[in-house]
C-alpha cells in the first residue's frame with residue numbers, strides 16, 4: 104500500500120512557547136489505514152492533526168523543522184484550501200466550524216464550494232443525512248442544537264465532502280453512548296465501503312480498538328509508540344505508565360499474564376479473549 108502521509112524528523116514549536124509541541128516525529132500513514140492516536144492532555148495530538156492537514160503552519164505562527172508530506176507533497180506547497188479538501192478535519196469544538204443558519208445549509212455550504220451541481224449536491228446530502236441520522240434536524244439553526252447534536256452535524260458536514268483523508272479530533276466527547284457508537288459505525292462503514300484513510304484522536308478505547316489498524320501513542324511531544332493495534336497493546340506497562348486506561352479485558356488478561364497464567368499475546372478483541380479464557384479454564 105502506498106504512503107499517504109509522511110512526517111520526517113518533524114518538529115513544531117508554537118511561537119512564544121519554550122518547548123516544542125511536537126519533537127522530532129517520524130511517521131508514515133498508508134492509504135486506507137484506520138489510525139488511532141492516543142496520549143495524555145497536552146502531549147501534542149491536536150498539533151499533530153493540524154500539522155497533517157496544513158492548519159499548521161498555515162494558520163499558526165511557530166517554528167517548523169523537518170517535513171510533512173501528504174501524497175508526497177509538502178503541506179506548504181498545496182494552494183489555499185486544496186489540502187483541506189483532501190484531508191477533512193472534524194474538531195473537538197464543533198462550534199468553531201459552523202457558519203450557516205440551518206443544519207441543511209451547513210451541509211450544503213461545503214459542497215457548493217467544491218463546485219458541485221445541484222443534483223449532485225442533493226444526492227450527496229441525502230447520502231450523508233441517511234448515514235448520520237440527521238433527518239429531523241435539517242431545518243434547525245446549528246447554534247440551537249445540543250453539544251452532541253452539533254458534533255454530529257460537524258462530522259456530517261465534513262463527511263459530505265468525502266475527503267480522501269478524514270482527521271477527527273475527539274469527535275465523540277459530547278456524545279451519549281448510543282450516538283458515540285453511531286459515529287464509530289459510520290466510520291466503520293466508510294472504512295469498508297469507501298476506503299478512506301481515517302485518523303482518529305480518541306480517549307475512549309472501547310470503540311476505537313475494534314476499528315483501528317494501527318495505533319500511535321504521543322507523550323510529552325514525542326512519538327512513544329506506533330504499531331499495529333494488536334502488537335501496540337502488548338505494551339501494557341508503558342501504556343499505563345503514560346496514563347492510558349486500556350479496556351477492562353486487556354487489563355484483566357495483563358493481570359493473568361503477570362500471575363503466570365495467560366501465556367498468549369493479550370487479546371484485543373472479545374472473541375480472542377473468550378477463546379483464551381476457555382483454553383485457560385475450560
Ligand SMILES: Nc1ncnc2c1ncn2[C@@H]1O[C@H](COP(=O)(O)OP(=O)(O)OP(=O)(O)O)[C@@H](O)[C@H]1O
Pocket residue numbers: 117118120123124142143144145146147148149150151
Ligand atoms: N495555539 C497554541 N499556542 C501555544 N501553545 C500551544 C497552542 N496550542 C497548543 N499548545 C501547546 O502545545 C502542546 C500540545 O498541545 P495539543 O493541543 O497538541 O495537545 P493534545 O494532546 O491535543 O491535548 P488534549 O488532550 O488536551 O487535547 C501543549 O503544551 C500546549 O500547551
Ligand SMILES: [Mg+2]
Pocket residue numbers: 148149150272
Ligand atoms: Mg487536543
